Amino acid sequence: MSEVSGIWVCPENNALEAAQNFLTAHQVSYLLVQFVDMHGSVKSKSVPVECLEGLTIEGAGFAGAAVQGFDMSPQDPEYMLIADLKTLRLLPWMPGYASLRGEGTVAGEICHMDSRNVLAAQTERLQRRGWRMMTGLEPELYLLRRDENGAVVPFDSTDVMKHPAYDYRGITRNTEFLEGMHQSLKKVGLEVYQIDHEDANGQFEMNFKYDEAMQSADNILFFKMAAREIANNMGAIASFLPKLNADTTGNGMHVHCSMVDGSGTNLFQDDSDPSGMGLSKLAYHFIAGVMQHAKALCALLCPSVNSYKRLMVGTAERPSWAPVFIAYGDNNRSAMVRIPYGRLEVRIGDSAMNPYLATAAIIAAGLDGVDRELAAPEPQSLNFYDLSLQAIADMGVERLPENLNDALDELDADSVLKDALGPDLVNSFIKLKRHEWHEYHRAVSEWEIERYLTFY
Known part of the structure; x- marks a missing residue:
């Protein structure tokens, strides 16, 4: 990890603490938790940086019925994006923000309509x-x-x-x-x-x-x-x-x-x-x-x-x-x-x-x-x-x-x-x-x- 350059390298141990220290050092206030719809268009939620730990455990929730290609209905469980700290990146053009990607789940199971999960399977x-x-x-x-x-x-x-x-x-x-x-x-x-x-x-x-x-x-x-x-x-x-x-x-x-x-x-x-x-x-x-x-x-x-x-x-x-x-x-x-x-x-x-x-x-x-x-x-x-x-x-x-x-x-x-x-x-x-x-x-x-x- 280089705090000067803004490059994040996720350690094997104490990753959460290291990520919190990295974000503090770079004065990050918000995290854009991101995934893509079927077209490959980026979808996001802005989450206060204090909620990082929760993003890695419960994840951020999205109404899957609002996402093109997920074929979900309003009564379906939420699509939950569980953040992967290895994907953490600062947004240099937007000081105070960083982005996170991760694994999409529905009702605790891998979401097979999430194209990032599809690539992971391959x-x-x-x-x-x-x-x-x-x-x-x-x-x-x-x-x-x-x-x-x-x-x-x-x-x-x-x-x-x-x-x-x-x-x-x-x-x-x-x-x-x-x-x-x-x-x-x-x-x-x-x-x-x-x-x-x-x-x-x-x-x-x-x-x-x-x-x-x-x-x-x-x-x-x-x-x-x-x-x-x-x-x-x-x-x-x-x-x-x-x-x-x-x-x-x-x-x-x-x-x-x-x-x-x-x-x-x-x-x-x-x-x-x-x-x-x-x-x-x-x-x-x-x-x-x-x-x-x-x-x-x-x-x-x-x-x-x-x-x-x-x-x-x-x-x-x-x-x-x-x-x-x-x-x-x-x-x-x-x-x-x-x-x-x-x-x-x-x-x-x-x-x-x-x-x-x-x-x-x-x-x-x-x-x-x-x-x-x-x-x-x-x-x-x-x-x-x-x-x-x-x-x-x-x-x-x-x-x-x-x-x-x-x-x-x-x-x-x-x-x-x-x-x-x-x-x-x-x-x-x-x-x-x-x-x-x-x-x-x-x-x-x-x-x-x-x-x-x-x-x-």
Whole structure:
């Protein structure tokens, strides 16, 4: 524990006393006790710091019927969040506050509709084998504002280049936000190692060091909170919308995965791999499982109507960085899985995904490949966007679902993912997202007005 930096390391003994001392040293008055709904949206209660001990025993109570996706009724017992002191973090942008996550329960039993619990169940499957999944999630976001006409535009009014990727001005003219983010993450122990302006106007990516799967998912939720609040304090909007408009690239959330044993050895890496990709037999089986369940995974990693505006085939003028083809290859960014030597990067996900559900689903899909010893197809290191759709089909390479409804059909039919994540949770997710899909189809867009107003 470093009281100067604000980084909390939970000791094995006397954790409660140590946490109380840490909070006192940092003048914390309130604790935000937090969990996520099915969408991955953060839900909280503010609790006076004097009540910390009770949070670790009885927990904080929430009306589960008010939480989207929990499928609870007003007469049901409360959803209780039992705080885990290992998750304690200061909120650097909000002096006097800290956050806590934990285990959700209902009537003293594990709440299986709590997606963090679902990820915990999948990591426990790995632990029984002596394995741990390490993940590195790469969040992208738009930094925006509304102009005098109410239109959503980049926060930096000079960010107007046609191809602004890596332009230095994207960094130098947005330092208030980027440095604020970096310093906030650094103060709580997230090791940021690169920041860049992405391919869309107002779009940024900030990468921080990988960690165990649960910690990485927690980190992403912390990152999103920090981005939204720091942007709001500037009069800006930090948006994780997958696709802002047809002419820009979307906000991806690539998931880097490696499996380690108790000593930290990467079980996905084998330097003797004849392909040169440095993959072990275990890694190939895992990849085969991910590809086997790719269409169903899409519903969880690309969970919004808007997500499928991002999953489009690119052009020479505007290449797509969101792969739609179910394939993998050495450093191939046009395939759904890229191999950066000795690990894999699942590239289909976007910044709207619930990181707990998405990670749990990747683990479940990969383990199905491992348990059944599925054989991965041949890697494809070509650029799929150079080929016609027919040529790709002739190669036996399928594409991901083209809309949310089709992806939900695939998830509904995938008994392996349903059993692994829990049938009740998956059915609730599907019901919630079907409603979203139906609402979308009831809405009349500006495109329809412009196209059809005098067309007929």
